Amino acid sequence: MKKVKIGIIGCGYMAQMAHIPCLKANKNAEIVALCDFRENVTAELCQRWNIPDRTNSVDELLAMDIDAVYVLTPVQWHLSNITAALKAGKQVFTEKPAAMSGASVLELKKAADTAGIGVSVGYMKRHEANIVALKKIQAESDWGKMLFIRTHSFIGEHWNAAIEDLITPVASEESPVFDAAPLDPAPAWLKAERDETFYSFDNPYYALLDTGCHSVNLLRHLAASEPEVQSARNMSEVKLVDFNFSGTPGVMEFCLNFNMDRWDEVTELYFEKASVRILTPPPLDMQASAVVEIYSEDGTLHRNIQLEDNRQWAFRLQTDAFIEKVLTGNNSSDLEDAGKDIAIIEKIHKIEKGV
Numbered sequence: 142m143k144k145v146k147i148g149i150i151g152c153g154y155m156a157q158m159a160h161i162p163c164l165k166a167n168k169n170a171e172i173v174a175l176c177d178f179r180e181n182v183t184a185e186l187c188q189r190w191n192i193p194d195r196t197n198s199v200d201e202l203l204a205m206d207i208d209a210v211y212v213l214t215p216v217q218w219h220l221s222n223i224t225a226a227l228k229a230g231k232q233v234f235t236e237k238p239a240a241m242s243g244a245s246v247l248e249l250k251k252a253a254d255t256a257g258i259g260v261s262v263g264y265m266k267r268h269e270a271n272i273v274a275l276k277k278i279q280a281e282s283d284w285g286k287m288l289f290i291r292t293h294s295f296i297g298e299h300w301n302a303a304i305e306d307l308i309t310p311v312a313s314e315e316s317p318v319f320d321a322a323p324l325d326p327a328p329a330w331l332k333a334e335r336d337e338t339f340y341s342f343d344n345p346y347y348a349l350l351d352t353g354c355h356s357v358n359l360l361r362h363l364a365a366s367e368p369e370v371q372s373a374r375n376m377s378e379v380k381l382v383d384f385n386f387s388g389t390p391g392v393m394e395f396c397l398n399f400n401m402d403r404w405d406e407v408t409e410l411y412f413e414k415a416s417v418r419i420l421t422p423p424p425l426d427m428q429a430s431a432v433v434e435i436y437s438e439d440g441t442l443h444r445n446i447q448l449e450d451n452r453q454w455a456f457r458l459q460t461d462a463f464i465e466k467v468l469t470g471n472n473s474s475d476l477e478d479a480g481k482d483i484a485i486i487e488k489i490h491k492i493e494k495g496v
């Protein structure tokens with residue numbers, strides 16, 4: 142079978158720890174070239190993974206004989222990288238979040254529609270085997286009305302599950318001079334200078350966008366309905382957000398605390414006749430899958446779907462799904478859906494800051 146030829150833009154942490162290994166594990170994919178500003182990084186990665194070509198120019202990468210592009214740069218680059226890839230007629234996988242604002246995602250959607258290409262966005266939790274199984278069981282069951290949905294996401298330093306013990310990231314002193322011109326300037330309502338701090342976790346909007354988008358995306362996926370943000374507050378760095386999912390209350394408890402060496406993410410759904418608890422693992426824990434417990438009407442645990450097979454790592458399943466999508470000519474797009482997460486993040490930040 143013909144292999145999907147891949148070019149990667151942005152060869153930092155996620156490329157090195159998740160996407161390159163997963164693409165290498167897929168027998169229908171072939172990484173043809175790497176692109177990064179940091180030339181010592183691409184040089185070492187090409188050697189480590191036996192990848193034939195590399196460049197520091199996005200245009201050069203896009204001129205190569207590749208079918209699809211992985212956009213693994215920080216979110217402020219996604220608008221320009223994805224637009225360029227679409228103009229070059231390449232299939233696109235991008236890490237989340239799709240862009241800096243809902244308005245930028247709309248621009249991407251226009252570019253994708255013009256190119257006739259469906260962009261995939263990297264919400265790997267949707268590929269968790271047990272979450273896929275849960276959605277199927279839910280569709281086949283009569284659990285009655287959903288009464289409440291909650292996510293508790295206290296994100297700590299253990300997000301990478303000590304993966305550096307297995308894969309050493311390539312060290313680099315190279316760093317390009319900051320230039321805001323090519324970066325996504327949005328959202329327009331956020332009145333701040335577009336300097337290096339703006340595009341960092343020191344900007345609370347950026348931090349919430351970059352990390353909280355996973356929680357919002359998973360909540361929407363599980364609730365299968367669109368929430369209104371009713372209230373949002375931030376006290377001692379803990380965010381408490383109230384949602385209204387078409388008459389069903391929802392809550393997001395969210396905290397970024399990299400002093401805590403732990404990953405603590407629980408999502409719960411309560412129905413009239415059942416309840417569900419989902420424990421999602423640290424994202425880079427390649428040995429773990431989400432644990433899903435389904436409790437029946439009388440409160441007894443009647444399903445505990447657990448997998449212990451590291452080939453079920455959500456990132457691997459996500460890679461396999463993207464390669465399959467390209468091979469089968471499936472043109473579905475995640476952009477519209479991904480734009481909804483960002484619109485919600487914008488709303489939470491606006492309410493919190495009284496904008």
Ligand SMILES: NC(=O)c1ccc[n+]([C@@H]2O[C@H](COP(=O)([O-])OP(=O)(O)OC[C@H]3O[C@@H](n4cnc5c(N)ncnc54)[C@H](O)[C@@H]3O)[C@@H](O)[C@H]2O)c1
Binds near residue numbers: 154177
């Ligand atoms: N799915 C997840 O759980 C998860 C976890 C962490 C990060 N992410 C996402 O992954 C993406 C990348 O994050 P990361 O932590 O790997 O970032 P990183 O900073 O480690 O790596 C980014 C790389 O891109 C390069 N780069 C930036 N702009 C470039 C350009 N225009 N051309 C060429 N190279 C360029 C940088 O030199 C760097 O090597 C972000 O969107 C982030 O939100 C996802």
